[in-house]
Amino acid sequence: MAKISQDPAVQERGTQLTLDFVSTTVSSYPKPGKPTPATVPHSSNTLIREPLLLLEITKNFSLLERRLYILVLRELKNLQKIEREQIQPWTELRFQFHYSEIINGHTNASIKALVDKIRMRDISWTDHDNQTYKSVVIFPETEYQRNKGTIMLTMYHKVIPLFLDLSRGFSTYQLELALALTSDYAQVIYPYIARFRKTKVWRISIDEFRRIVRAEDKYKNFAHLRQNVIDPALAQINAMTDYKVKVKTKLQGRAIIGLEFSISYTSTLTEPEEVVSKEDIAQQLDFILGMEPTAAADYVARELSYYSSLTQDQKNQILAGGEKLMSFLRANLYVQTGNVNNPDAYMAEAVFHFKDKGRKSKELVYDAQPTGRVK
Known part of the structure; x- marks a missing residue:
């Protein structure tokens, strides 16, 4: 894979503060403005952080869309904050990538389709601060320069906080491995596996799992769901990432009501501690x-x-x-x-109130009173 990323640069267009992110694969693009401290050093061991809210509301992205989305997360890594009040109110963020970071071969039709599709892609969520339901387009302006092989994205200012806010938790995973996955289902499941690497188990109801992999109306028979979704995805994750994952079913009578994924993790990469709000x-x-x-x-x-x-x-x-x-x-x-x-x-x-001496001190303990307080 090509070397990636360079220094972003701040520009002021009129009264609007913008930030440009230009991948080093875009060799012919002039580097505008003055580099900022937001520079993210990248290597084959780069870790990215995907906010849990985004993980939930981007599940409908196609394989190529998600690769492009992962590259955006890569560029924003040093702007992301665990403390929400530290997030700077950028009016506009602009990104430039070379097509080679997303797709093998110069397939113009595929790249044009990707640019059109992600420009129309909207996301919906509930803003819990004021109980408002929102639905917006992420990248209202996109461009593909065929002669340079450059994909250009402009992010809508109202979604920027969703990409930068880590206060409600996030999944951390390895950039190169995420981009290498070629299965839609593996790409969707991989961040969830990474999220539960500490507990070494991911438990989920079968209905919720179907929703995550967009199979609510497909593979009604569990054997078909396992054959077409679960087993191929886990086979690729086991073969191409640092995780080894097995799955077993949870039964209620003879009905399958849930899945339990057992997770082992072999990477020695260090990463920031996740937080829960x-x-x-x-x-x-x-x-x-x-x-x-x-x-x-x-x-x-x-x-x-x-x-x-x-x-x-x-x-x-x-x-x-x-x-x-x-x-x-x-x-x-x-x-x-x-x-x-x-x-x-x-x-x-x-x-x-049964005590477990093995519990790590950093884990929160909820009191038994119905107050919502945490000790």
Whole structure:
């Protein structure tokens, strides 16, 4: 793969502050303006950080779109912040890449189609700060210069904070490996596997997994889902990345209700510690409490099924409601962030106050009171 990235440069166009990111593969493009400290050094071991909100709302991207999106994340790495208030309000961000970073061979039709498609691609999310649902186009202006092989993107200013905000958690993974994946499904699943590398297990309901891989209306038979989606994706991830992943099913009677991915990780690369926002967990808890009673009961029963160490009596105590149910819901949401090394022991402590001497001190412990507070 070609060497990538160079110094971004700040320019002021009228009263608008913009930031240019120009890949070193774009050798013929003049480097404008003065380089800024936002420079990201790149190597074959470059790690990128994908905010969890973006991971959720970009799942419909095609293979080539996601490669382009990953390159954008690469350029923004040193602008991303864990503290939301530190994010600078850029009016415009502009990116330039050479087609060779995205596709092998100079296939003009494919590149033109990609540029057109990503220009029309919109994303939707709920802004929890003011409870507003938003839907916007990410790159309203795109350009492909055939004679230079250059793809140019301009990012809409209202989506910039989504790419820079790490306060609600993020998945960290290796750039070169993510770009090397050639399966749509492998590319979608890979960041989730990376997200749960610390706990070494990723538990997910079968319905949620279908939604993530965009297979709600395909492969209704699980055998077909496994044959066409799960097994090929894991085979590529196991062969081409630093992860070795196995999957087993979770049954309720004879019905498959969930999947459990066991994850081993062989890389020695260092990476920043992920964070979880207490406010974001509180918002997710409010959403769960606002469910219809039947849907809420199904959700709790399904999530309880993943904790094999809980006795039936303990599960019944949680299902009875009250403080134990609230403690379970909060702790379960934190387990889902991927920052708990032993989910069963953590849940026993959070809900029933059973101490586990092996718990790392950095892990949060939710109190049993229904206040949303975290110790």
